[in-house]
Structures are given as structure tokens and as C-alpha cells.
Amino acid sequence: MATLIFPINHSPLQDAEALRKAFEGWGTDEKTIISILGHRSSYQRQQIRKAYEDHYQEDLVKRLEKEITGDFEKAVYRWILEPADRDAVLAHVAIKNGRDYQVIVEIATVLSPEELLAVRRAYLKRYKHSLEEDVAAHTTGHLRQASSWGQLLVGLVSSYRYVGDDINVKLAQSEAEILHEAIKEKKLGHEEAIRILTTRSKTQLVATFNRYREAHGGSITKNLLDGSSDEFHKALYTAIRCFYDHTKHFIEQVVRNAIKKVGTDEDALTRVIVSRAEKDMKHIKEAYYKRNSVQIEQAVAKEISGDYKNFLLALLGKED
Amino acid sequence: MATLIFPINHSPLQDAEALRKAFEGWGTDEKTIISILGHRSSYQRQQIRKAYEDHYQEDLVKRLEKEITGDFEKAVYRWILEPADRDAVLAHVAIKNGRDYQVIVEIATVLSPEELLAVRRAYLKRYKHSLEEDVAAHTTGHLRQASSWGQLLVGLVSSYRYVGDDINVKLAQSEAEILHEAIKEKKLGHEEAIRILTTRSKTQLVATFNRYREAHGGSITKNLLDGSSDEFHKALYTAIRCFYDHTKHFIEQVVRNAIKKVGTDEDALTRVIVSRAEKDMKHIKEAYYKRNSVQIEQAVAKEISGDYKNFLLALLGKED
Numbered sequence: 001m002a003t004l005i006f007p008i009n010h011s012p013l014q015d016a017e018a019l020r021k022a023f024e025g026w027g028t029d030e031k032t033i034i035s036i037l038g039h040r041s042s043y044q045r046q047q048i049r050k051a052y053e054d055h056y057q058e059d060l061v062k063r064l065e066k067e068i069t070g071d072f073e074k075a076v077y078r079w080i081l082e083p084a085d086r087d088a089v090l091a092h093v094a095i096k097n098g099r100d101y102q103v104i105v106e107i108a109t110v111l112s113p114e115e116l117l118a119v120r121r122a123y124l125k126r127y128k129h130s131l132e133e134d135v136a137a138h139t140t141g142h143l144r145q146a147s148s149w150g151q152l153l154v155g156l157v158s159s160y161r162y163v164g165d166d167i168n169v170k171l172a173q174s175e176a177e178i179l180h181e182a183i184k185e186k187k188l189g190h191e192e193a194i195r196i197l198t199t200r201s202k203t204q205l206v207a208t209f210n211r212y213r214e215a216h217g218g219s220i221t222k223n224l225l226d227g228s229s230d231e232f233h234k235a236l237y238t239a240i241r242c243f244y245d246h247t248k249h250f251i252e253q254v255v256r257n258a259i260k261k262v263g264t265d266e267d268a269l270t271r272v273i274v275s276r277a278e279k280d281m282k283h284i285k286e287a288y289y290k291r292n293s294v295q296i297e298q299a300v301a302k303e304i305s306g307d308y309k310n311f312l313l314a315l316l317g318k319e320d
Numbered sequence: 321m322a323t324l325i326f327p328i329n330h331s332p333l334q335d336a337e338a339l340r341k342a343f344e345g346w347g348t349d350e351k352t353i354i355s356i357l358g359h360r361s362s363y364q365r366q367q368i369r370k371a372y373e374d375h376y377q378e379d380l381v382k383r384l385e386k387e388i389t390g391d392f393e394k395a396v397y398r399w400i401l402e403p404a405d406r407d408a409v410l411a412h413v414a415i416k417n418g419r420d421y422q423v424i425v426e427i428a429t430v431l432s433p434e435e436l437l438a439v440r441r442a443y444l445k446r447y448k449h450s451l452e453e454d455v456a457a458h459t460t461g462h463l464r465q466a467s468s469w470g471q472l473l474v475g476l477v478s479s480y481r482y483v484g485d486d487i488n489v490k491l492a493q494s495e496a497e498i499l500h501e502a503i504k505e506k507k508l509g510h511e512e513a514i515r516i517l518t519t520r521s522k523t524q525l526v527a528t529f530n531r532y533r534e535a536h537g538g539s540i541t542k543n544l545l546d547g548s549s550d551e552f553h554k555a556l557y558t559a560i561r562c563f564y565d566h567t568k569h570f571i572e573q574v575v576r577n578a579i580k581k582v583g584t585d586e587d588a589l590t591r592v593i594v595s596r597a598e599k600d601m602k603h604i605k606e607a608y609y610k611r612n613s614v615q616i617e618q619a620v621a622k623e624i625s626g627d628y629k630n631f632l633l634a635l636l637g638k639e640d
Contacts, residue, residue: 117437120480130482133519147511151471154519158478160440162450191467199453199474 001282003317006039012051015040019048020056028067030307037076038314042278045080071266072308078274079315084118087111088126090271091119091157095134101153101231102238103271104135106249108156109242113163120157132158148190149232155198156239162201172204176211176220183224190232197239205243247287250276255288255296264303269312273300277315285316321602323637326359332371335360339368340376348387350627357396358634362598365400391586392628398594399635404438407431408446410591411439411477415454421473421551422558423591424455426569428476429562433483440477452478468510469552475518476559482521492524496531496540503544510552517559525563567607570596575608575616584623589632593620597635605636 015036022029040048052060064076078086087107094103108116123131132154139150175196182193197205212220221244224237241249254272258265276284288296297316301309335356342349360368372380384396398406407427414423427439443451452474459470495516502513517525532540541564544557561569574592578585596604608616617636621629 117480124480124482128482128484128486130480130519130521132479133482133521136515136519150511150515154515155474155478158475158480159452160437160444160450160478162444162448162453164448166448195456195470195474199450199456201450201453 001280002278003281003285004039004041004277004315005317005319006041006044010040010044012044012047013055015044015048016052016055016060019052019060023063023067030068030072031310033064033068033076034307034311034314037080038311042082046082049080068307070308071270071304072306072311074267075270075274075308075311078270079277079311082122083275083278084115084122085126086274087119088122088131091123091131092127092134095138098138100267101139101235102253104153105156105235105238106242106246108153108159109239110246110249113159113161116157117160148194149230149235151191152194152198152232152235152239155194156235159198161199162204164201165203166201167204167207169207172207172211173215175200175208176215179208179212179220180216183220193236197236197243202243209240209244247280247284250284251288251291255299259299259303266304266308269300269304273312273315281316321600322598323601323605324359324361324597324635325637325639326361326364330360330364332364332367333375335364335368336372336375336380339372339380343383343387350388350392351630353384353388353396354627354631354634357400358631362402366402369400388627390628391590391624392626392631394587395590395594395628395631398590399631402442403595403598404435404442405446406594407439408442408451411443411451412447412454415458418458420587421459421555422573424473425476425555425558426562426566428473428479429559430566430569433479433481436477437480468514469550469555471511472514472518472552472555472559475514476555479518481519482524484521485523486521487524487527489527492527492531493535495520495528496535499528499532499540500536503540513556517556517563522563529560529564567600567604570604571608571611575619576612579619579623586624586628589620589624593632593635601636 018032018036022032036048037045049060052058052063061077061080064080065073068076078089081089091104091107094100107119111119120131123129123134127134135157136150136154139153178192179196182190196208200208209220221237221240224240225233238249238253241253250272254268258268258272272284273281285296288294288299292299297313297318300312300316304312338352338356342352356368357365369380372378372383381397381400384400385393388396398409401409411424411427414420428436431439440451443449443454447454455477456470456474459473498512499516502510516528520528529540541557541560544560545553558569558573561573570592574588578588578592592604593601605616608614608619612619617633617638620632620636624632
């Protein structure tokens with residue numbers, strides 16, 4: 001369930017006019033921007049962009065870039081894009097930065113196969129390169145030791161998995177053992193672990209992870225980072241957690257880490273809230289409260305301020 | 321240009337009725353089957369299947385399996401399927417046989433990115449596994465030495481390349497050198513060669529191959545199989561040839577090899593003719609004649625016989 005609150009009926013043109021008014025005059029009226037864009041569905045936002053462009057012969061996104069700044073601007077920019085396009089941008093930023101490859105693992109593992117495909121399409125359209133092409137060019141080759149890492153990432157973003165409830169129990173057993181060997185021996189068996197994680201259906205993978213737990217008395221991620229926190233192991237860890245339970249991943253790995261950091265990781269906070277507000281943020285909120293006995297809104301509000309804060313809180317379901 | 325000749329107007333129901341009549345009575349009337357199915361477009365064939373099923377509550381494909389046999393049956397079965405579904409079947413047969421992996425390389429490299437995606441979708445629907453999942457399970461892992469081979473195949477079938485005329489000349493230069501090193505050193509650099517071939521756009525790859533030829537005075541495939549004709553090198557060879565000029569690949573590698581063999585490779589012959597009759601078979605025919613000074617129909621007719629021969633000749637544009 002989503003946290004986003006939006007009206008069933010809205011007039012794209014009236015919204016465009018109100019935004020235009022907010023841009024003009026002395027200073028920008030951020031409150032209006034938040035009250036409109038923070039309360040429109042993805043489809044409605046696209047309609048507003050179109051109405052604005054048709055009416056004022058100006059790209060709304062470009063105008064927003066001039067009117068607002070900093071984390072607020074970044075959050076609004078991410079938010080206004082269609083989901084697949086937004087993820088394409090997030091992936092591209094991560095590749096260009098050469099860090100935050102966790103974002104790419106997240107996109108490749110949390111989204112459904114069709115959603116991931118839509119991201120690949122959007123990426124091609126925007127950057128005239130394929131997503132896997134750019135990931136591969138930045139992660140494989142030069143450093144031999146990084147080879148498993150690159151293979152895992154490229155395999156994850158290139159996957160188009162079977163979606164369905166069919167589980168092969170025998171396969172879950174044998175592949176749980178393969179993963180166990182791969183983790184135990186640290187160096188061997190990477191190739192098999194990569195094959196399993198990049199090709200099996202999510203349902204099958206969860207069955208395999210459950211089997212692992214039964215057979216070895218502990219979750220597969222439990223000892224994964226002991227002594228080896230290189231990029232490959234980190235990506236493996238994130239992938240497995242996202243397959244298993246992405247809500248938990250978002251709460252523990254992203255939101256908690258973002259808040260825990262000295263100087264808050266705004267990009268991570270923005271990413272989770274903007275990406276999930278229209279999907280399952282309500283569920284994430286409930287799980288967050290259950291885990292921390294604090295509302296996520298309170299936790300977030302303590303860390304950030306101003307328009308940025310107000311905007312994220314709007315997406316988290318705060319009424320104006 | 322296609323070689324298939326088909327009427328602009330046809331009645332799916334009349335065709336279905338004529339086929340039904342051909343099945344009934346003493347023996348099967350193969351001539352009618354050929355004259356109908358050998359002269360209908362992909363769309364028309366699907367309409368006939370539907371009309372037949374609606375009218376007789378029987379699957380036309382299943383009925384055909386009962387009525388005809390051998391290479392003729394196989395060819396008609398391949399032909400009647402939608403192109404993406406047919407390629408999914410061809411890929412599955414190749415994986416199950418554990419040989420003919422060249423077919424998979426062909427599908428992954430000759431088709432456009434969107435066509436390849438349609439094959440992956442059809443494969444998922446039919447087999448409840450992803451194509452890359454089955455390729456990976458059969459080619460990676462168990463044999464360590466086969467690892468490059470598996471990676472190459474999985475990368476090829478998982479690709480969703482950029483389509484466009486943009487070429488990065490510098491990249492073509494540097495990647496031509498990387499490929500040169502990889503081929504010269506035989507063992508090293510596989511990973512980089514795989515990365516390049518599985519992710520770059522076809523236009524970019526052709527620019528890289530051209531650059532290779534200029535810089536090293538010979539085509540990239542020229543020395544590729546010298547001394548190392550393992551599965552990896554064979555797949556590499558086929559992939560490069562298909563990217564470069566798939567017409568030449570079909571003529572030299574598939575049709576010529578199929579005919580040259582003691583006991584003709586009917587599966588290969590069927591595959592090329594059935595797959596290309598509605599696409600670029602006219603072009604392949606012309607190129608074949610230019611190369612061999614013999615019409616492809618004559619060459620094919622010499623090797624095979626009966627209904628199978630008549631059916632393939634119909635697809636090659638022979639009028640009844």
C-alpha cells in the first residue's frame with residue numbers, strides 16, 4: 001500500500017498554472033510546489049508536465065531546476081519522473097559516481113522482471129547505451145579480482161526471470177548446498193553462486209534460502225560478510241536480502257544507515273521514499289515502527305529540514 | 321525481402337476446412353497441406369490455427385503431428401509457430417540436446433534486441449524457466465574450463481542492446497585492441513572479449529571489427545579457430561560472423577555445412593529456410609547464387625526428397 005495521498009480528480013492545466021504562479025513573483029513559493037507535486041500520482045504528474053509544456057512552451061523539469069535547489073530539488077526531480085525513467089537515472093548516477101552500486105543491485109532485485117525491463121528500455125532511450133553495457137564497462141576487466149563482482153552485477157541487471165509459484169524442491173536443496181560451499185570456501189564456487197542468483201526465479205531463490213537455513217541452522221546472509229566485505233560480497237549480500245525481504249532491506253540497510261550516518265545520507269533517504277511512496281511505503285512504515293518503536297516520519301524529520309523535509313513528509317502521507 | 325508467396329486475401333475458415341479435408345479419408349493429402357500452409361504469412365497461419373480450433377475443437381498442431389511425419393512434420397511444426405515461439409522451441413531443443421549451441425548464438429545475435437526479448441518472453445511462457453536460466457544451468461559450473469563459454473552464451477541471450485547508428489570511434493579502436501590481445505593470447509582476456517561482445521551495440525561491434533581488420537591486416541575471425549576449436553571459440557566465431565554479416569553465416573556455415581555433410585543436416589536446413597522465408601530469404605538466395613553459381617533451390621532439392629522437399633521449395637518461392 002502506498003502512502004501518497006492524491007485527489008482522484010485534478011485539472012492538469014490548473015496545476016500547471018498554479019505551479020507557474022509559484023515560480024513567478026518574489027522568490028519561489030515552495031509550499032505550493034509541495035502541495036501540488038507532493039500529492040499527485042505518477043500518471044497525474046506526467047499530465048501536469050505535458051499541460052505545462054503545452055501551455056508555456058517550457059519544460060517543467062528544467063524550470064524546477066532553476067527555481068529550487070539542493071536536496072529538495074533532487075527529490076522533486078526524482079519524484080516527477082516516471083518510475084522506470086527515475087530508476088534509469090538512479091542507476092546512471094550510481095555508475096557515474098563509481099560508488100553506490102548497491103542502488104543497481106536494488107533495482108535489479110526488488111523490481112519485477114517487467115519493471116526491470118522497463119528500466120532497461122528507459123536507460124537505452126536516455127543514454128544510448130544499454131544498462132548492462134555501462135555496468136559491465138565500469139565493473140569488469142581492468143581489475144581481475146573484481147571479475148566476480150562485475151559478473152554478478154551484469155547478470156542481475158540483464159535477468160528476465162520467470163515469475164510464478166512453481167518451486168523445484170530438489171533444486172532448492174542442491175543449490176542451497178552449492179551456495180553453502182561457495183560461502184564457506186569464500187573463493188571457490190563464485191561462478192555457481194552467480195549463476196543461481198542471476199537466473200533463478202525469486203520464488204525459487206526464496207525456497208533455496210529457506211532450505212539453507214534449515215540445513216545449516218542460520219540464514220545465508222549471516223556469515224556472508226565475515227572477513228570479506230569486498231564489493232562482490234556486499235553485492236551478494238544486498239541481492240540476497242532484497243530477494244528475501246526488500247522491506248527489511250529498505251528499513252535496515254537504507255533508512256537506518258542513512259539516518260545513522262554522520263551527516264545523513266540524503267540520497268538514500270530520498271531514493272527509498274520517492275521510489276516506494278506510490279508502492280508499498282505503508283507496509284514499510286508499519287514494519288519500521290514495529291522494528292524501532294518510532295514512526296519513520298519522526299525519525300526522518302529529526303534528520304532533515306526545510307522544504308526537503310516537508311516534501312518527504314508529504315510523500316510519507318502527511319496531510320497539508 | 322521474403323521468398324514466401326502468399327495471397328493478400330484468404331479465408332481462415334476455408335483454409336481450416338480444406339486442411340480438415342486433407343486429413344480425412346484415405347491417407348493424408350500432403351499436397352493440400354503444402355499448398356495452404358506453405359503459402360500463408362505468419363499472421364494468416366495464426367488465424368488458420370484459431371479458425372481450426374474454434375471450428376473443430378481440436379488443436380491444428382496436434383492433428384498435424386498425427387497426420388505427417390519425419391522431417392516434413394518437423395518443418396511444418398516449426399513453420400506454423402509464431403517466429404518468437406519457434407525460436408524459443410529451437411533454443412529449447414538445442415539446450416536439451418546439449419549440442420547445436422550455435423543455434424542459440426544465432427538467435428541471440430541475428431535477431432534485433434526486441435525480437436530477442438520476444439523469444440525470451442515466449443520461452444518463459446512455454447517452459448516456466450528463463451532462457452538464460454536454462455542456458456546457464458547447462459553450460460556453466462560443473463566444468464570449470466567451460467566457464468568462459470557459459471558466460472558468453474548467457475551474456476548473449478540476456479543482452480538488450482542499444483539500436484542506433486551512433487559509433488564511438490575511439491572505443492572501436494581500443495576494443496579492437498582488446499579483442500586482438502584476447503585472441504592472440506588465447507587464454508587471457510576472455511572476460512573482456514565477453515564483455516564487449518555481449519554488451520555493445522551491433523553497429524559499434526561492426527565498427528570494432530572493421531577497425532581490427534585495418535589495424536591487423538586480416539579479419540578478426542581469420543585466426544580465431546587456429547588450434548583452439550573448443551566450444552568457447554566456436555561460439556565466439558559464430559557470434560562475430562552473425563554480427564558482421566548473418567547472410568554470409570547462413571550461406572557458408574549453415575546451408576553449405578548442412579548439404580556437405582554425409583546424410584544432410586535437415587534440422588539446419590529447415591531452420592534457415594523456415595526462419596528466413598518471411599524475412600530476408602530473397603537476399604540470402606541471391607547471395608547464395610553469387611557465391612556458388614548454383615541456385616539454392618537446386619542445391620537443396622538434390623539433398624532431400626518428397627513432401628519435405630516440396631514444402632521447403634514452396635517456402636523458397638516456388639509456385640505450385
